[in-house]
Amino acid sequence: MTFPIDASGEIRNGGYYDPFPYKYWGYPYHARNSREDRSAAFKSAQSSTQFSEKPRVAIPSGSISERPIEPIYLCFLEDHGRPRQTLAWKNEHKMVAEYIFVSYTSEQFPSDEDQLLLHDIGEHAARTAGVPAYWVGCACLGDQSELEENVYRISDVIRGAHSMVIVVSEPSNNRTMNANTNVLLKQWGSRVWTLPEVLLSPNDKKVLVYARGADVTQPIKIDKKNFTNIWADAPISRELIDHFEGTLILSQLELQTIALSCFYSRQKGYYLKGDMAYALMGLMRKRPLVVRSDSAFQAFARLSLANDNDLLLERLLCILPQTPDQPWYNMGDQWDVALWDIYPKTQICGIGDSDTVILDGAHAAAIRWKSFSLVASLVRDSWKRFFARYSFRSTSYVFYLGVILISVAGENDALTGLGAFFLAVSLIITLLSPYLIRAIYSGKLWDTQPWFFGFEGYMPLSSIERHIFGGRTGHLKWSTASSPLSVHAANSYGECIGQDPTSRSDIAERVRRAAHAPMGEERIFTLVDTYTLTVTLFAARRPPVAVVLCGEEGGMQRAMLCSYDWQ
Numbered sequence: 001m002t003f004p005i006d007a008s009g010e011i012r013n014g015g016y017y018d019p020f021p022y023k024y025w026g027y028p029y030h031a032r033n034s035r036e037d038r039s040a041a042f043k044s045a046q047s048s049t050q051f052s053e054k055p056r057v058a059i060p061s062g063s064i065s066e067r068p069i070e071p072i073y074l075c076f077l078e079d080h081g082r083p084r085q086t087l088a089w090k091n092e093h094k095m096v097a098e099y100i101f102v103s104y105t106s107e108q109f110p111s112d113e114d115q116l117l118l119h120d121i122g123e124h125a126a127r128t129a130g131v132p133a134y135w136v137g138c139a140c141l142g143d144q145s146e147l148e149e150n151v152y153r154i155s156d157v158i159r160g161a162h163s164m165v166i167v168v169s170e171p172s173n174n175r176t177m178n179a180n181t182n183v184l185l186k187q188w189g190s191r192v193w194t195l196p197e198v199l200l201s202p203n204d205k206k207v208l209v210y211a212r213g214a215d216v217t218q219p220i221k222i223d224k225k226n227f228t229n230i231w232a233d234a235p236i237s238r239e240l241i242d243h244f245e246g247t248l249i250l251s252q253l254e255l256q257t258i259a260l261s262c263f264y265s266r267q268k269g270y271y272l273k274g275d276m277a278y279a280l281m282g283l284m285r286k287r288p289l290v291v292r293s294d295s296a297f298q299a300f301a302r303l304s305l306a307n308d309n310d311l312l313l314e315r316l317l318c319i320l321p322q323t324p325d326q327p328w329y330n331m332g333d334q335w336d337v338a339l340w341d342i343y344p345k346t347q348i349c350g351i352g353d354s355d356t357v358i359l360d361g362a363h364a365a366a367i368r369w370k371s372f373s374l375v376a377s378l379v380r381d382s383w384k385r386f387f388a389r390y391s392f393r394s395t396s397y398v399f400y401l402g403v404i405l406i407s408v409a410g411e412n413d414a415l416t417g418l419g420a421f422f423l424a425v426s427l428i429i430t431l432l433s434p435y436l437i438r439a440i441y442s443g444k445l446w447d448t449q450p451w452f453f454g455f456e457g458y459m460p461l462s463s464i465e466r467h468i469f470g471g472r473t474g475h476l477k478w479s480t481a482s483s484p485l486s487v488h489a490a491n492s493y494g495e496c497i498g499q500d501p502t503s504r505s506d507i508a509e510r511v512r513r514a515a516h517a518p519m520g521e522e523r524i525f526t527l528v529d530t531y532t533l534t535v536t537l538f539a540a541r542r543p544p545v546a547v548v549l550c551g552e553e554g555g556m557q558r559a560m561l562c563s564y565d566w567q
Contacts (some may be wrong), residue, residue: 009374009449017365017531018329020546024284024358028350036350051212065149065287071157072150074099074138077126080121082184083139089132098131101161103197105188109138118167121210125165135161147339151271151289155196155282165219169212181220183209185230186484190265192275193281193302195237196282198227199244222390233265253310253340257331260300261284264329265277274299275327297355305348313357318551328355334484337553344551363549364562367452367527372467374442375530378447388439391429414415442473450531452547457524458502458511461535464528468537475533481539481556484511502538510539527561 001404013019027038068429072095073083086097088386109115115138115308122134141150153200157162188194201207201224211218225241228234240246250258263276272278272292277299281287285305294302304313319342320334331339349360379385405419429436453468469475478498480488485507487499502508514524525543527536544561551558 009376010547011376015447015449017452020366020548021362021420022546023468026354028358029353030305031350032305033349038106050555058409065152065281067287067291068153068156070097070160070433071099071135071140072133072146073142073467074222075119075139076133077123078132079402081123081134081139088132091130097133098162099133099135099160100125100129100131101158101164101201102134102136103166103188103194104137105191105194107172107191108184108188109167110171114169115139117169117212118137121165121167121216124216124443125163125208125210125280129162131162146224148290152278152281152287154193154202158197158200159304162203163205163208164197165208165210165213166352167210169434181214182230185209187559188229189230189273190232190266192263192279195240195266197281198224199240199283204247225376233262237262251310251340253312253315254310255283256280256304256309256312257339260329264327266450272299276300295355300329301348305351310340311344311347313337313348314344314346315339315551317346317348317357317359317560318342318344320551338402342553342558344550346548346550350406359548363474364546364547365450365452367454367561369454370451371452372464373453374470375468376449377445379443380446382443385443388436392436392440394431395429395433397425398422399431402426440452442471445475445533448530448533451528453528454543457515458526458537460500464526464535468528468530476528476535477533479534479536480530482536483533485537485539485553498534507537509539514539 005541013069019096028036029038060414069391070086072086074086074089075081076089076097078322078471102125104118109118112329115136118136118138126132126134137151137154140157141147159511166185166188168181168188170184177257189198199209206221206223207227209222210216211220224245225238228238228241232236236258239250240255243250243255259280260276260460263279272290272294273296274291274294276296277294280300281303284303284307288302288306288519291299291302316331316339319331319339321330321543322332322334326332346362347360348357350358352358392519397546399422402419402422405415407419409415409419409566458555461476461478465471465473465476478500479486481497481499486502487501487504488496489499491497502511510522511524514522517523520541522539522541523543524537524539527538527547528534529536540561540563540564542563544563546562549557549562550560
């Protein structure tokens with residue numbers, strides 16, 4: 001009290017949050033900018049002897065697969081169904097080679113003998129349509145060196161077709177199932193590659209369906225929009241059909257989101273891990289080269305970076321999974337928000353190993369776990385605070401003045417009485433000091449030093465305030481919607497006010513259960529934000545070390561809590 005000091009804390013970092021100085025120094029698995037890509041490492045290795053570690057995989061960022069104008073091979077009627085180079089036939093006949101696209105599944109036609117039926121029906125369909133050729137996958141994909149690349153170009157083949165026919169059959173190893181055509185069609189439609197074939201087939205012609213043993217002169221005719229009757233995901237696949245028929249145009253973001261959901265509902269027909277993305281690639285304008293080592297996410301991420309997709313990956317990063325083990329392709333959000341309602345504030349500049357992404361331009365702040373600390377704050381002066389401050393800080397001077405007066409008073413009763421008066425005043429102020437301190441430091445805070453304090457478990461607001469502000473000041477409030485554990489209610493004025501999450505019995509039980517949870521299981525943590533003066537209870541498996549601001553929606557910020565131990 002003799003030498004009063006300011007107990008409101010220090011101003012740090014120019015009045016900003018503690019920074020999170022983190023940078024990725026390696027080469028991305030795939031970079032948005034080709035000069036930062038892993039392929040650049042090979043050039044550096046060739047020109048520098050100081051490069052000691054060879055990159056694991058190099059994928060040139062600008063490598064985009066060419067889209068063929070026409071099929072490389074077709075089966076022409078004049079050659080009795082033998083495949084022939086399309087360009088040679090065109091040069092010979094000086095005309096465009098129209099063709100029928102024959103769709104089938106290897107599950108129903110596994111053997112060479114079964115595939116003879118495909119040629120018979122393809123030839124019949126081409127003659128009926130009056131075109132000189134047909135395309136069938138078992139014959140028109142080229143030799144082994146061309147096979148894999150041409151498989152992923154089938155979408156371009158169907159785009160240029162005169163019309164499409166489907167051939168279904170009971171598998172040769174199970175001809176006793178006695179399935180009707182509708183059942184066989186559903187089996188055909190359960191494979192991932194059949195979806196883009198239907199979507200990209202000509203809109204002005206019906207799809208003809210031929211079945212083994214049925215009359216080839218009486219095929220079943222199906223409009224494209226009626227294929228939803230054989231698909232299990234009819235409500236969402238219908239939106240794709242409407243888009244490709246031109247009756248309901250989707251944005252690029254909606255197209256990729258809906259198509260991704262449809263492809264993953266079909267779990268048959270995958271050859272590579274990235275086949276889901278490669279099937280989706282057929283619906284996009286730009287198509288990265290197929291990489292056999294790609295995981296499903298890496299293939300999809302490369303496809304997304306290559307196309308204008310309204311920042312799909314950045315929006316996907318802002319999604320809060322509905323369950324901890326939710327797969328990345330499930331875009332369900334715990335807040336029930338659609339991707340297009342989220343506006344990203346950062347950019348994904350590359351794809352890392354182990355299905356990770358590399359962020360650029362993200363605003364982040366470190367979380368302090370070591371201890372609480374005094375927080376600098378700004379309050380407006382008032383007459384009450386002015387008198388409280390100077391009364392409190394002048395107590396020691398009044399006390400010493402009283403002691404001096406009494407010591408020199410001697411027989412002077414007036415000085416003795418005056419000294420006693422000053423001693424009494426100092427005693428009264430000392431007894432009132434708790435009230436005076438509260439008057440000085442309580443009241444509305446107009447500004448505070450931003451901090452993120454974190455601790456494991458739950459603590460009532462009064463205890464948190466005593467650690468930060470020295471007493472129960474009423475500055476802190478529970479957040480209204482910062483976490484799935486947040487609870488709010490309307491007050492008497494209809495305002496949304498945050499409530500103590502443990503007021504709900506189910507959350508209180510989760511808090512009690514998490515207190516004894518083993519490593520790797522769900523734990524409960526509390527995050528204190530001294531800038532907004534809010535406290536948030538949240539669940540996680542590991543304590544986060546930083547808050548990364550990724551986007552916003554509905555007036556709320558989308559922040560991601562990150563841990564170094566992320567696996």
